[in-house]
Amino acid sequence: MKKIKYYFLLLPLVVNAEIKLLDRIAVIVDDGVIMESQIKSQTAEILEQYKNQNINPPSKEILREEIIEKLVLDELQLQMATRVGIRISDAELNQTFIRIASGNNMELEEFIDYLRSQGTSYENLRENIRRQMLIQRVQQGRVSSEVSITDKEFEGFLQTDDSIKSLEPEIQLGQILVKTKEEANEILLKLDSGEDFQQLAINFSKSSSARNGGLLDWKRPSEMAELFANAVDGKDKNWISKPLESGAGFHIIKLIDKRGELVEFEDQWQVRHILMIPSAIRTDEETYEEITSIRERFIDGESFEDLAKEFSEDPGTSSNGGDLGWSGKGRYAPEFEATMLLTAVGETSEVFETQFGYHFLQVIDKRNKDITNDLIENRAYNMLFSRKYDEALENTLRSMRAEAFVEIKELD
Template sequence: MKTIIKIAFIISGIVSSAITTTVVNAKELELDKVVAVVNSGVVLESEIDELVNNVKKQALAEKQSLPSDAALRTQAMEKLINDSLLIQMGERMGVQIGDAQLDAAIASVAKDNGGMTTEQFRQKLVADGVNYESYREGIRTEMITNEVRKANVRRRVAISPQEISNLVELMKQQKNADVEYNIGHILISFPDEPTQDDLVDAKSRADKVIDLLNNGSDFKKIAIASSGAPSALEGGDIGWRGINEMPTLFAELVDGKKQGEVFGPIRTGLGFNIIKILDIRGKETVEISEVKSRHILIEPSIILSEEKAEKILLDFLAQINAGEADFDTLAREHSEGPTATRGGDLGWADPSSYDPVFANALSTLEVDEFHPPFRSSFGWHLVQLTGKRNLDATDQINENRAYSLLFNRKFGVEAIRWMKETRDEAYIEIFDDEGE
């Protein structure tokens, strides 16, 4: 495999040299280097450099201290290897993020950043020294990897009716249900089937982390340097969580505790966990936006190509707009999946419960508006938004809310476990600094 990579590098080097010679009068330039092979993909030196630089810029803006460049590089490498695996998996699944979906996602990010337009947001990124095209493709990558992760992990999450019933009753009795905790998480991982030496080594490293934290070391800096969790490059910050939204083990530890307290190391099947209460706040009254929609789903197959599936839905949309057909009839006759018998009606739902691409498409629509055909992990969709409403989340203690909380609680743990299994089954080779 190394020989193949080196040959490919030589070829790319010849092309690159031919181009750069005319530009810089034959001045030698260091070529981009392959630093890891990930199945059929590669991770390049330039990709690591770009990610590390972005983390540094973010830390500078937030006045956050960082660990050594070597530690940052290691975490960047881990993320890019995972991304490469997920992107390749997405290609096999047929996951695509079109430019229209990408534009809508960036517009949403821009709006969340002080109500800016996409153009204003682009100008701000450029002014901050960010390459906008690289940023744009980075968002596309995140959307694809999130969809692939959700599609594969959600089938591993099992929730029984008894669990839902128990949580509903517990929520009614909880004293701290109106409190949210900003949790920091560090995972000192060990192999799936650890030896005694593996356990001793991981426990020793976890104890050292605890000592550093108890002696005043910066939690986020330590997390970036040592955590094996997906949140490592974010300084271990897993965001604001209510008691029922975090893993049960974490919830039992932090419930009723004070800001700044550190807990661990706590052994789980993934490794030794260390958590810290970064901040505490009263839970705000949040209105949950629910949407009502309907869709026509066409699933590509060996017989039906991706292009044909999209064209079918484009033809349906043209017929609907021309008044030659109605959505309900087309959905009943042609849509695949359980909603066909209801004319494609999906009912009222929290959009976050949907496939990310589907949810993003809905977020761009006004009531009664159609979205052009798009691809999700399920197939091609033609969607119409038929309604919007807001619900008071503080009063919505019911089975749907309990299910959502249980799902989110289990999803995070399963996502880490699934990623470890995916990496174990992959061919990954990391080269040394000389690319050998």
């Protein structure tokens, strides 16, 4: 049987054929109830999962207790969603189902037909997913605001957590070792003039790596000598150090390359722009004509920075001369990015339109930036946030449960 993936779902879903039950109230939870059919349905699903995984289930009493506790917490969160007015629209739910179908390489209609062919109620599944989305929304709103991470805490996490250390890239360094600082400075002058690092290592280095062009073995920073690890921290590919003194002499090191899961280099552009926005007192045509005249003033020699400060209606950049700083692809409106990519460094675009209004831009510079450290820090922050979020969520749910009125009925 083909397995269907429900990627984001937090709770088990009933995918068996519907079972017609004579229902009874099993649990009263504040203003709501849990029906006996819900408990039986969850029990059947979980027992099926245990069977498929060849795991011995707990006793019926323990399993029922765990399921009731989970359903109680779900009911409390759904009641909170109702109180604060959280809603999941049909359009949002439809998009969720389209993503699920796509994840299973199906169109939505094909996915619905498949569910029904397996005896699964699309309508029940749809309502189950809506409930889970509501619960997620409640948790995000209630818990996320309680999670805070200080700079000191984050820095400590980066330094001490073993899972973060495993994300460090491996680095290959090149080394030139000489006896005196004067010799090292002479090597730097040769490098500044364009001479090849590896050839200079072969000619002048006193290290055993000289015959290999100064190339050292691949290592993570945590595995390097402290002198080298501190020097390369946060440095980009092709960086060359100043002379580093050790007991062996003076080292000049070059960051040759990086490799690892999160090693990534990104093309980035430094861009500045001027934006003018049509309004009730200035039509599209008048706005276009005005920004075109401003562009002509820049072409005729006026300062871009001064023109941006005087005329640009972008509140985020007008005060600094329209400078957007360095950015890669995917950060700007599609029309803005397309124009940026077509404009050479030092050139100025024609006037163009985006959803924000009319612009012209100038590409100041372009570079290929090593963003490995940014990706590692982002991964680390998400890991730390997730740990603290889970702790806060557990505390929140425990508090909600303790404050709730819950009556479990004794059923035959």
